[in-house]
Amino acid sequence: MNRALIPFYVSRALLSALFGYLISTGAGITLGALMGALTFVGFLWYAHSGRYLVDTSSPLFPLRRDARGNAIRDRSVVVSLALAGLSYAVLAILSRALPLQPSIGWLAIIVGVVTYFALSNWLFIRR
Secondary structure, three states, rough: OOHHHHHHHHHHHHHHHHHHHHHHHHOOHHHHHHHHHHHHHHHHHHOOOOOEOOOOOOOOOOEEEEEHHHHHHHHHHHHHHHHEEEEEEHHHHHHHHOOOOOHHHHHHHHHHHHHHHHHHHHHHHHO
């Protein structure tokens, strides 16, 4: 473990605990603890995945993107927004023909978020 990243770990542990608490107030303590732990694992993965450059001069925000990371983020955002918009339009048309119970807006947001993470991870792996 890198000692220079300890302030990052502590701040992200507090953020994860706060997120878990907010989830637990509405969904139960077990789900809140699980979501808080998964959030913290995600922060640890980002710090050690090799995706980001580590700049120890700012201890609370040490992760920086290089030019390749910025290009991947930009491409992922554009594709995910386009796909979310397209899925919203298709779901809006289908909701008139089929009785869809869940909100179509939330389904389109989920499509966009999943697309962003899947595409950005695939582009980082592809090199």
